[in-house]
Amino acid sequence: MLVAPRDEAELAAVVRAAPRVRVAGAGHSFMPLCASDECIVSLERMEGTLHIAPDRTNVRAPAGWSLKRLTAALWEEGLALANQGDVNPQSLAGAMATGTHGTGVALGSLSTFARGFRLMDGEGATRWCDAGTNPDLFEAQRLSLGMFGIATEVEVAVVPAFHLVERIEKRRWAEVRERFMEEAQRHRHLEFWLFPYSDQVILKTLDPCDPCDAPASTSDMEEAMFRRLLDLGVAVPRLIPWLQRGMMRTGFGAGRRGPAPAIFPSDRTIRFEEMEYEMHAAVGLDTLDELVRLIRRDRLPVSFPFEFRLVAADNIWMSPMNAGPVAAISMHQYARQDWRAPFAAAEPVFRTAGGRPHWAKRHTLDRDAVTRLYPMAERYRAVRRAADPAGKFLNPHLEALFG
Structure with a gap:
């Protein structure tokens, strides 16, 4: 009811x-x-x-x-x-x-x-x-x-009230891997997406800017091409690594600016499943490296990118962030593909790193x-x-x- x-x-x-x-x-x-x-x-x-x-x-x-x-x-x-x-x-x-x-x-x-x-x-x-x-x-x-x-x-x-400028660019994973924690101190917000079969990332920053009108776009990405590639990966899973590397060879370079409430959210119309774990920020990048190695080694058909963010510590009793500043790693899978097997393979990696799950994302914690x-x-x-x-x-x- x-x-x-x-x-x-x-x-x-x-x-x-x-x-x-x-x-x-x-x-x-x-x-x-x-x-x-x-x-x-x-x-x-x-x-x-x-x-x-x-x-x-x-x-x-x-x-x-x-x-x-x-x-x-x-x-x-x-x-x-x-x-x-x-x-x-x-x-x-x-x-x-x-x-x-x-x-x-x-x-x-x-x-x-x-x-x-x-x-x-x-x-x-x-x-x-x-x-x-x-x-x-x-x-x-x-x-x-x-x-x-x-x-x-x-x-x-x-x-x-404040305004933000969004910048999105493509970077080499090795470069981001080396400088991410340093760059995180330079920007109000910094995150990236990494396709597991690519060696490049999509880096996004948000920083304060002068007052301006709301942007025309309500999303930080164009989904039509991505959806087509996802559907092709469903039809022919062995193409997923090639599709990801090909997509990341295309041009990236976008951004918006406007009132903060118009820039933070982005429209998302592609359905997916998600597992997210938080672990201490000091081990976050190593954990992501290990997850990528696992997917490549076992040729897991993971179509979506990982999302990597940093979040400040808090003192809330049941918060994943209450043991110190964390790296939040979100693992996604296209809704038309099996998510249970890839998530089951990845969860021990998250747990070994001391990770604690986002309560609303897929996990298998018991009492x-x-x-x-x-x-x-x-x-x-x-x-x-x-x-x-x-x-x-x-x-x-x-x-x-x-x-």
């Missing part, structure tokens, strides 16, 4: 009546975080407005607003989020609940922007939590996976692995039991890890 209440009273009635409840955001997760045979709630229709703090460093926003809607409303007020990922249909609460992140050595995930939450419990009652009020609940809720109640309002840190990887896991579980003793906000996937 999928329901979309219009206000807190309707939401409370739904919560009280349902034996179990999960809240769905934009459906961007690759794991069954929102799966339920019972009640799934959408907050898209919930009433709410933006409330700006007098000092303009924080706002309170409806938790169900998409990042696209939130950043547009902030821009009208001369404000912005300090960072975003490369998609913006995600709900504000959903992005925080899963540790969604962008890139930047000095910038943390969206969860680090949380300053407080209005939460509805399993009885339909609401309460506020922040660093001073219900502090343990707040610390757990910063990356909650939706298990501590339903967030209806979020207080989030904001910054003055024991969560406990080993996260020193605060038992305290997190204890707070969950106190917040939701009946387990109303669990589903089978989350119960196996945290129930």
Whole structure:
């Protein structure tokens, strides 16, 4: 059953009546975080407005607003989020609940922007939590996976509106490999994509620039040719290495500039599967090297490129970034191809490097692995039991890890 209440009273009635409840955001997760045979709630229709703090460093926003809607409303007020990922249909609460992140050595995930939450419990009652009020609940809720109640309002840190210039260029992998950490200090945002059968990368930087209009394009890449090559690789898998090297011999050199909320996200219309692990930044490039060697050695038919980003450390209990600054390596596979075998081959490499998975991307962690990887896991579980003793906000996937 999928329901979309219009206000807190309707939401409370739904919560009280349902034996179990999960809240769905934009459906961007690759794991069954929102799966339920019972009640799934959408907050898209919930009433709410933006409330700006007098000092303009924080706002309170409806938790169900998409990042696209939130950043547009902030821009009208001369404000912005300090960072975003490369998609913006995600709900504000959903992005925080899963540790969604962008890139930047000095910038943390969206969860680090949380300053407080209005939460509805399993009885339909609401309460506020922040660093001073219900502090343990707040610390757990910063990356909650939706298990501590339903967030209806979020207080989030904001910054003055700013503009970005995007530059995309082709570089030799050996050159990027040698200089990446140095260059990451020179740019506000730096990332790259590496096709496993190519020796060149697509390097992308974002840096502040003078105010300017929004760009005509809503994407950082043209997908038509890429889709054709992917489909050809499905038909003739042995051509994948040749197709990747051929594509990377073509010209690259693009870029946009405009308001930050228009530059961070890019339209993505090609369906794919994704596994992402975070490991300490110092071993990230070595780990990517090992993954590329594995794919080439075993001739795995991986059509999509790896994405490599850096993210700042945080102190959030269940965040993959809470053990220090990390390299985030995303492994993708075209949706029309088998992803299970390549991901199964790659996951031990991620694990050997001390990696911890993005909670919303494909992984095979079990309860024991969560406990080993996260020193605060038992305290997190204890707070969950106190917040939701009946387990109303669990589903089978989350119960196996945290129930």
